[in-house]
Amino acid sequence: MKNIKLSIEKAFGFVSEQNVDAYKTQIATANAALHNGTGKGNVFLGWLNLPSSIDITHLSDIENTAKILRDNCEVVVVIGIGGSYLGAKAVIDALSNSFDWLQTVRKSPVVVYAGQNIGEDYLYELQEMLKTKKFGLISISKSGTTTEPALAFRLLKTQLEEQQGKAVAKNLIVAVTDKARGALRTLAVQEGYKTYVIEDNIGGRYSVLSPVGLLPMAVAGFDIRQFVDGAVKMEKICGLETSFEENPAAQYAAVRNELYKIGKKIEILVNFHPKLHFIGEWWKQLYGESEGKENKGIFPAAVDFSSDLHSMGQWIQEGERSIFETVISINESNYIKVFPTSEDNLDGLNFLAGKRVDQVNKMAELGTMIAHIDGGVPNLKIELPCLNEYYLGQLLYFFEKACGLSGYVLGVNPFDQPGVEAYKKNMFALLEKPGFEAETKAIKARL
Numbered sequence: 001m002k003n004i005k006l007s008i009e010k011a012f013g014f015v016s017e018q019n020v021d022a023y024k025t026q027i028a029t030a031n032a033a034l035h036n037g038t039g040k041g042n043v044f045l046g047w048l049n050l051p052s053s054i055d056i057t058h059l060s061d062i063e064n065t066a067k068i069l070r071d072n073c074e075v076v077v078v079i080g081i082g083g084s085y086l087g088a089k090a091v092i093d094a095l096s097n098s099f100d101w102l103q104t105v106r107k108s109p110v111v112v113y114a115g116q117n118i119g120e121d122y123l124y125e126l127q128e129m130l131k132t133k134k135f136g137l138i139s140i141s142k143s144g145t146t147t148e149p150a151l152a153f154r155l156l157k158t159q160l161e162e163q164q165g166k167a168v169a170k171n172l173i174v175a176v177t178d179k180a181r182g183a184l185r186t187l188a189v190q191e192g193y194k195t196y197v198i199e200d201n202i203g204g205r206y207s208v209l210s211p212v213g214l215l216p217m218a219v220a221g222f223d224i225r226q227f228v229d230g231a232v233k234m235e236k237i238c239g240l241e242t243s244f245e246e247n248p249a250a251q252y253a254a255v256r257n258e259l260y261k262i263g264k265k266i267e268i269l270v271n272f273h274p275k276l277h278f279i280g281e282w283w284k285q286l287y288g289e290s291e292g293k294e295n296k297g298i299f300p301a302a303v304d305f306s307s308d309l310h311s312m313g314q315w316i317q318e319g320e321r322s323i324f325e326t327v328i329s330i331n332e333s334n335y336i337k338v339f340p341t342s343e344d345n346l347d348g349l350n351f352l353a354g355k356r357v358d359q360v361n362k363m364a365e366l367g368t369m370i371a372h373i374d375g376g377v378p379n380l381k382i383e384l385p386c387l388n389e390y391y392l393g394q395l396l397y398f399f400e401k402a403c404g405l406s407g408y409v410l411g412v413n414p415f416d417q418p419g420v421e422a423y424k425k426n427m428f429a430l431l432e433k434p435g436f437e438a439e440t441k442a443i444k445a446r447l
């Protein structure tokens with residue numbers, strides 16, 4: 001079995017190989033701190049050996065729960081925000097048929113999402129759609145108190161109970177939350193829902209290999225054993241025993257920190273396959289929340305090429321030179337599509353007749369890389385042999401491990417997110433939440 005591969009050579013015109021290698025000791029110290037639990041945020045290191053600690057019984061249990069939802073639901077709503085939904089959506093979107101939601105004959109329920117926003121129209125339209133559907137709910141919140149998913153859950157639980165009756169509804173609701181604390185846990189115990197625990201030592205954005213990610217993936221019909229196997233392989237590859245040169249997470253952490261040092265303050269994660277869009281969203285959360293603090297941190301952005309070459313392409317080619325790119329490249333497409341010959345050749349595309357769509361896409365990828373390097377944009381590349389559960393498991397664990405290392409090299413705690421609280425405090429004050437009286441008074445005086 002092959003592995004995903006990181007290439008950093010195309011950054012060497014901008015930073016020297018020697019300077020990247022100079023991170024060797026710092027990365028080794030960071031890796032040891034992660035594995036020995038001696039670094040910042042060390043109470044949140046449960047993700048580190050999570051893949052290899054997952055046992056078959058746990059996976060079977062998740063698969064059994066998924067089967068109940070698959071057998072009884074046309075639609076399953078995954079309720080969660082941030083780390084409580086992005087990983088599942090990233091993997092499900094990457095592996096699903098792009099027109100899955102239009103298919104009438106289905107093997108798996110359609111997975112949709114709620115609680116990731118407070119859009120009234122979104123929730124209205126979701127509930128209207130669900131009126132004629134047999135649906136189930138997976139409510140995911142580590143704290144069990146996050147406003148957005150709690151609001152969505154209140155609406156959807158009520159609807160499900162009205163449509164199916166309380167006794168049936170309770171078997172179609174699964175709660176994934178903290179083992180003891182939080183309103184969701186209290187509710188789940190009281191109502192008798194099937195529950196899964198998010199361990200205290202696993203933060204939201206590092207939780208994709210816990211039931212947070214695995215249950216929705218299994219409901220959508222994907223092979224969570226393969227996904228975990230891929231992550232196990234990457235856990236080993238990025239482990240303490242691997243040398244700096246052979247460890248892709250170490251290399252990525254080193255090169256991006258060196259690029260940041262020379263003024264490349266923005267990293268753009270690039271894909272050439274639209275179904276990878278949410279891999280970019282998941283990655284943005286992972287790196288944004290982990291590194292963006294203490295007035296430091298690379299700004300993580302993401303684009304979908306070639307679509308965004310016709311919008312952001314201009315900025316990337318000629319805008320301020322503060323960016324570098326990390327391209328996720330898929331070596332083999334899952335399907336073959338060949339361009340036909342045209343007798344009149346009015347579109348002038350006969351030079352492509354007989355070629356695969358992916359050959360053209362690959363030349364767009366190569367041409368873009370060369371153009372962007374010429375334009376002053378360092379290029380890193382991560383190759384996946386193909387798009388499947390196994391390589392996505394490798395990819396996501398690789399990013400997690402590299403993020404921990406990179407955050408330590410940057411000197412921040414990559415496992416907290418103190419900045420996320422600021423808007424919540426203001427929102428509660430503005431909504432006059434009981435207990436926020438002083439904040440309400442203070443904020444109203446500023447309006």
Ligand code: PA5
Pocket residue numbers: 081082083084140141142143144145146149203204205206289417420
């Ligand atoms: O990474 C994180 O910790 C956050 O993005 C959380 O996942 C997000 O805020 C949701 O929190 P919770 O699962 O407690 O509802």
